Amino acid sequence: xxxxxLLFMLASIALLMYKEPKELFLYFFLPVLTMMPVYYQTKxxxxxxxxxxxxxxxxxxxxxxxLNKHGEGxxxxxxxxxxxxxxxxxxxxxxxxxxxxxxxxVFYNDLTIRLLPCVMARAWFMDSDSRIKMFKIIIVCGAIVxxxxxxxxxxxxxVFDDILRKIWPHSVPWGGGMKRGGLKRAAGPxxxxxxxxxxxxxxxxxxxxxxxxxxxxxxxxxxxxVLLCVTGAxxxxxxxxIACVFIGFVIIWYGWTINxxxxxxxxxxxxxxxxxxxxxxxxxxxxxxxxTAETEDQRNAAYRAELLENYKEVIAEKPxxxxxxxxxxxxxxxxxxDNEYLVIVLASxxxxxxxxxxxxxxxxxxxxxxxxxxxxxxxxxxxxxxxLAGFIAAxxxxxxxxxxxxxIQFFYMLMGFxxxxxxxxxxxxxxxxVLARTLGGDDYGYNFSRTL
Numbered sequence: 001x002x003x004x005x006l007l008f009m010l011a012s013i014a015l016l017m018y019k020e021p022k023e024l025f026l027y028f029f030l031p032v033l034t035m036m037p038v039y040y041q042t043k044x045x046x047x048x049x050x051x052x053x054x055x056x057x058x059x060x061x062x063x064x065x066x067l068n069k070h071g072e073g074x075x076x077x078x079x080x081x082x083x084x085x086x087x088x089x090x091x092x093x094x095x096x097x098x099x100x101x102x103x104x105x106v107f108y109n110d111l112t113i114r115l116l117p118c119v120m121a122r123a124w125f126m127d128s129d130s131r132i133k134m135f136k137i138i139i140v141c142g143a144i145v146x147x148x149x150x151x152x153x154x155x156x157x158x159v160f161d162d163i164l165r166k167i168w169p170h171s172v173p174w175g176g177g178m179k180r181g182g183l184k185r186a187a188g189p190x191x192x193x194x195x196x197x198x199x200x201x202x203x204x205x206x207x208x209x210x211x212x213x214x215x216x217x218x219x220x221x222x223x224x225x226v227l228l229c230v231t232g233a234x235x236x237x238x239x240x241x242i243a244c245v246f247i248g249f250v251i252i253w254y255g256w257t258i259n260x261x262x263x264x265x266x267x268x269x270x271x272x273x274x275x276x277x278x279x280x281x282x283x284x285x286x287x288x289x290x291x292t293a294e295t296e297d298q299r300n301a302a303y304r305a306e307l308l309e310n311y312k313e314v315i316a317e318k319p320x321x322x323x324x325x326x327x328x329x330x331x332x333x334x335x336x337x338d339n340e341y342l343v344i345v346l347a348s349x350x351x352x353x354x355x356x357x358x359x360x361x362x363x364x365x366x367x368x369x370x371x372x373x374x375x376x377x378x379x380x381x382x383x384x385x386x387x388l389a390g391f392i393a394a395x396x397x398x399x400x401x402x403x404x405x406x407x408i409q410f411f412y413m414l415m416g417f418x419x420x421x422x423x424x425x426x427x428x429x430x431x432x433x434v435l436a437r438t439l440g441g442d443d444y445g446y447n448f449s450r451t452l
Contacts, residue, residue, distance in 0.1 A: 037172075173191070185237045203390060241397050255389075
């Protein structure tokens with residue numbers, strides 16, 4: 001039964017005879033990536049990495065795009081080299097700790113999970129029609145997932161996982177259900193509730209941009225997309241993603257405000273007042289051990305605080321190459337390392353972490369500069385703030401979660417969108433009306449036609 005994955009690959013190959021790679025990426029790959037669990041895999045030939053639903057669809061598309069279309073729409077960015085450097089360092093760490101064969105497998109998986117979605121999403125971001133379609137498909141698929149997560153939240157039935165799990169011939173991870181307050185923490189197709197919340201954290205801002213710029217046929221449809229995506233985060237009952245959704249709201253509100261001076265004063269005052277009341281309680285809340293914690297929430301907070309302390313010596317033993325992806329020793333029973341940055345340094349060493357952070361800093365700086373110097377009433381300026389909100393929220397969320405399942409692909413696609421927006425502006429500086437037009441018409445953007 002696990003060979004049904006190959007049907008997705010055959011469908012992708014067959015459709016490529018009639019459709020462009022771009023169309024299949026939008027209408028086939030994105031829905032499969034969003035709604036099919038990535039941890040269901042099949043082995044085709046010994047010595048070749050396992051194939052999942054999403055990779056079965058993506059690999060033929062990428063093959064045709066690279067060989068037949070010569071990477072249509074792709075523009076080089078130093079970001080690609082930074083990401084590639086990170087993957088090479090992960091490969092080196094894995095080779096140092098295991099074997100070349102295992103390291104090769106990890107490198108191949110990372111290429112398809114990280115670099116390929118980033119460059120392909122960025123390539124098709126450059127086309128105005130494809131860009132809006134890509135955004136809308138991600139948000140609509142996310143909204144569909146959110147609807148079924150409401151069912152899972154109340155009825156404890158995961159339509160994306162429970163049916164497949166019953167017919168799958170092999171054991172698969174992420175089984176069972178997690179609850180909080182008597183309610184199931186919905187995981188949807190993401191395997192773990194915090195990964196589900198992480199996905200919605202990244203894309204709620206994008207849903208807001210589509211809604212406010214009337215990219216759905218009716219205004220209320222856009223609002224429903226936003227509400228469902230927020231609901232998707234809430235039904236995960238994961239504190240960090242839910243908090244980061246609201247951080248995203250604040251960033252969007254600040255970025256879209258015309259009078260930044262007033263907004264800055266208001267935000268600074270609010271933060272000072274909030275800090276006076278919240279910080280002392282927060283310190284008292286987290287300043288406990290798991291043994292002295294009084295509630296489950298306190299135990300979780302103490303668990304994450306103890307992670308950094310307990311794994312210091314483990315990191316110090318192998319700071320350069322780490323322990324390998326599957327060789328990290330368990331310290332004091334803390335087998336769940338709920339911090340993506342800590343996971344990277346444990347598995348692959350400090351250099352790999354620095355390269356990963358460098359890719360994030362590259363995107364953050366370039367996107368921030370673009371957002372700050374853009375007209376806050378223009379569509380491209382508002383898009384920059386929404387992408388920035390999703391990216392910052394994702395960066396914070398990764399301090400409390402191992403970034404797993406398909407959230408990795410979506411995070412790198414978010415990187416691709418962000419870099420693509422900056423590239424598009426730089427490329428179109430010589431023909432400035434193009435950017436405003438491709439992002440939504442003459443009523444927004446630079447209005448050069450009227451000025452000239």
